[in-house]
Amino acid sequence: MRRSINCTTSDDRLPIPHKFYQPGNLVIGGIVSQVLFLYDNLSFKEQPTQMLLGEPISVPKNYQHVLALAFAVKEINENPRILPNISLGFHILNSYYAARMTSKATLNLLSTQHRFVPNFKCHNQNNMALIGGCISEISANMAIISASHKTPQMVPNEAQQYMGVVQLLQHFGWTWIGLFAVDDDKGNMFLQTMVQILSQNRLCYAFIIGIPKWDYMDDMIEVMIQHWESYGIVIKSKANVYFVYGEPPSFQVLRVLLFLAPFLALPPLGKVWIVTSHWDFASLSVQKIWDMQTFHGSISFTVHSNQPSGFQTFLQMVRPSWAKGDGFIKDFWEQTFNCSIKISDAMDENKETCTGEEKLETLPGTLFEMKMTGHSYNVYNAVYAVAHALHAIYKSRSKHKRLAEREEVAIQNMHPWQLHHFLSSILFNNNVGDAVHFDVNGELVTGFDITNWLMVSNGSVIRVKVVFLHASVQVLPLSVCNDNCYPGYSKKKKEGEKFCCYDCAPCPEGMISHQRDMDACVKCPEDRYPNKDQTQCIPRVLSYLSYKESLGIILTLLVISFSLVTTLVLGIFLKHKDTPIVKANNRNFTYILLIALLLCFLSTLLFIGQPGKAACLLRQMLFGIVFSVALSSILAKTITVVVAFMATKPGSKMRKRVGKKLANSIALSCSLIQVGICIVWLCTYPPFPDVDMHSLDRKIILECNEGSASMFYCVLGYLGSLAVVSFMVAFLARKLPDSFNEAKFITFSMLVFCSVWLSFVPSYLSTRGKYVVAVEIFAILSSSAGLLSFIFFPKCYIIVLRPELNNRKLLIGRKI
Incomplete structure (x- = not known):
């Protein structure tokens, strides 16, 4: 038959909580409760209690860890498939946050009942495993003592939490945070690790505050005085997010600081708290009415938990008289429900008498939760882990033994150190379906839940398992050293x-x-x-002088208009070719000049539209050659006039040189020089289509790259030379007799021509994009129009409107 379970506890004070983590001390509740699993039951010794103003101090919420332990043992003892015919027992002692009490409690667990003899084994009982807290100092003291007995323990691995916090900070853009750490060796190790991780991930801390340690409430006043200036540092900081590495006592220190702040006219913090899995937002028995709104919206990396079936039903059955061996329930019941179990005590303390039928589900979440918390879930799994390891030993050692000898052989002759191997190799699914096993490093394979804590004004605490902050946090705060640098x-x-x-x-x-x-x-x-x-x-927008834009349309219309006018003038001269005014100054050169001007007007069309290879090659060459022909014709006409006048003087030897041959040679030679320049240009650095992305910020200029700026200015310079020579010759001939008065008009036309091209050069150099092309088109049109107007319009006026003046006698005798 299976032996019944007998739960015995050491003290009528509640243990203070912690977490079961990964392998290490199998955890029942924080820093305080050490649980011993034995084949038989043990009794306990009384421990001192904590007092504040005569009121016992406890953490009622942690009573769930005791109940989780009892529930797990109850399930195992009722399960015939685990340790058949064997009942598990347990013993609970309290460490009271004190290293010396932890050492004493551990020694007490490892000694025979009623015989406290350190360093000696005075009994035949083998202690199988300890389930304890993992506060640094408490766990270290447990480990030192229990290591000599080679009792299985576990050590927490916190690296997952650190990287999880970093990812959380990066997700919300919190780069400027405050660091709080418990003021001990483990806190210092945390700071060394965390500061390095923050720096590697481009995050910074605004300040580091050490959270003081304390063992008894009597020390609290002194601790507050010593660390009160820290509150001022926190208030002045721009950090709106705090990352806290602490343990339940550290949390209580913060609770007291924040509770006292309003009484000292200090502003509330109103920050986002990020805490590690060590913490549980639990109130001491004296903090029932204390406000928890400061921690509303806090984020914690909590131990993964689930809800075993039947646990809440088990909690609903708990009553003050539910187990005789439970030394915690009396104080728990009285402190949480503010009543007294004994009538005499109620009269003395002016309290109501407990009915014993009070319900745990009516308590606020800071005092007790009906759902199994992560710490309690670890206790639950720890019990099952030990049970499965013992079961594995039981099966392996009893294979070849007689049935009647199994219990004695399998269990009583086993040593604690032999449990290590079986613990590390177990793999099972608990009653919730979660897998429980350890990795190659002996660490429990588990994860953490990101929990958003919502503090309701009535004292309730709502845990929301989330990946991101709950919607109740209305606006995510900024937590940066300075305002963000916005785009731009x-x-x-x-x-x-x-x-x-x-x-x-x-x-x-x-x-x-x-x-x-x-x-x-x-x-x-x-x-x-x-x-x-x-x-x-x-x-960027493509930019070139297009036929579709206003400027391109206007210039195109001007080109067409001037071309039509030139054609009309040419037609008039052809129609009246035999009249004296047409024949007066070498009509062949007049025709050549008009055709050259027509081509000058039409050549500008090559400058309009998207530049292509052919257009880029032809436009400057055509413009240069045609203009040189026009200017050469003007120069030939002017020199012809001067030479003809000189030839009419008595004894002049110029008569022989007057004739078509002189004019033709001047026009041809001057034009061929420009043609030669253009051929050299084409053979060396010909123009080509190009893209300019730097001249204008918002546009890509499609243009013709001239290839060689020197050759381009050589063409312009040669045209300027022809114009200057023509102007000088015409200027000298302007006062010749009336029959040769065309030189006067050539003088004016050359003056206009030179003025236009002298202003063109600075304008060309100072403009960008399509306006460069527009400037050159304007220069070509205006200079060509000047030649057409000053040389041919006076003659057209006589030919068309005053034909009676178009005879030789009148022209010779008339002064224009």
């Missing part, structure tokens, strides 16, 4: 400050930043340009 700005380092503290500098011209807090602005690709705010790159 980049970070500028502050001398002597941490890298999380910086100024914001606007991006230089031509550069952008498209994200917040960029370390440096970046240049846009060549085919894009920054927008006005310098926050994004916008595609």
Whole structure:
């Protein structure tokens, strides 16, 4: 038959909580409760209690850990498939946050009942395992003592939590945080590790506050006085997020600090708290009415938990008289329900008498939770882990023994150190379906839940398992050293400050930043340009003088108009070719000049439209050659006039040189020189279509690259030379007799021509894009129109409107 379970506890004070983590001391509740599993039952010794103003101090919420232990043992003892015919027993002692009490309790567990003899084994009982808290100092003291007995223990692995916090901070953009750590060796190790991890992930801490340790409430006043200035540091900081590495006593220190702040006219913190799995938002028995709103919205990495079936039903059955061996329930019941179990005590303390029928589900979450917490779930799994390991030993050692000898052989002759191997190799699913097993490092394979804590005004605590903050946190706070640098700005380092503290500098011209807090602005690709705010790159617009835009249409209409007028003038001269005014100054050169002017007007059409290879090759060459022909014709006409006049003087030898041969040679030679320049240009550095992405910020200029600027200015320079020579010759001939008065008009036309091209050069050099082309077109049109107007319009006036003046006698005798 299976022996019945007898639960005995050491003290009528509740243990204070902690977590069961991964392998190590199998945890029942925090720093305080050590649980011993034995084949038979043990009694206990009384321990001292904590007092404040005569009131016993406890953490009622942690009574669930005791109940989780009892529930697990009850399930195992009622399960015939685990340790058949064997009943588990347990013993609970309290450490009271004190190292000396932890040592004594551990020694008490490892000694025979009623015989406290350290370093000696005075009994035949083998202690199988301890389930205890993992507060650094408590666990260390347990480990030192229990190691000599080679009792199985576990050590927490906290690396997962650290990286989880880093990812959480990065997700919400919290780069400037406050660090709180318990003021002991483990807290110092945490700070060394965490500061390095933060720096590696571009995060900074605004301050580091050590959370004081205390063992008894009597020390609290002194602790508050010593650390009160820390509250001022926290208030002045810009950090809105605090990462806290502490343990239940540390949490109570913060609770007292925050509770006293309003009475000292200090502002509330109103920050986001991120805490490790060590913490549980639980109130001491004297803190029932204390406000918890400061911690509303806190985020914690809690031990993964689940809800074993039947646990809540088990809790509903708990009553003050439910187990004779439970030394905790009396104080728990009286302190949580504010009543007294004994009538005499109730009269003395002016309290109501407990009915014994009070319900646990009516208690606020800071005092007790009906759902199994992560710490209690670890206790539950720890009990099952030990039970399965014992069961494995039982099966392995009783294979070849007689049935009657199994219990004695399998269990009584087993030593604690032999449990290690079986614990590390177990793999089972608990009653909830969660797998329980250890990895190669002996660490429990488990994870952490990200929990959002919601503190309700009535004292209830709501745990929300989430990946992100619960919607009740209305607006996510900023937690940065300074305001973010918004797009269009980049970070500028502050001398002597941490890298999380910086100024914001606007991006230089031509550069952008498209994200917040960029370390440096970046240049846009060549085919894009920054927008006005310098926050994004916008595609550049193709820019060239198009036939579809207003400027292109106007210039095209001007070209057509001037071309029609030139054609009309040519037609008039052809129609009246035999009249004296047409024949007066070499009509062949008149025709050549008019055709050259017509081609000058039409050549500008090559400058309009998207530049192509053919257009780029032809437009400057055609313009240069045609203009040189026009100017050569004018020069030939002017020199012909001068030579003809000189030839009419008595004894002049110029008569022989007067004739078509002289004019033709002048026109031809001057034109061929320009043709030669253009051929050299084409053979060396010919023009080609090109793209200019730098002259204008917002546009890609499609243009014709002249190939060689020197050759281009050689063409213009030669045209300027012809114009200057023509102007000088015409100027000298302007006062010749009336029959040769065409020189006067040539003088004016050359003056206009030179003025236009002298103003063209600075305008050409100072403009960009399509306006460069427009300037050159305007120069060609205006200079050509000047030649057409001053040379031919007076003659057309006589031919068309005053034909009676178009005879030789009148022309010779008339002064124009």
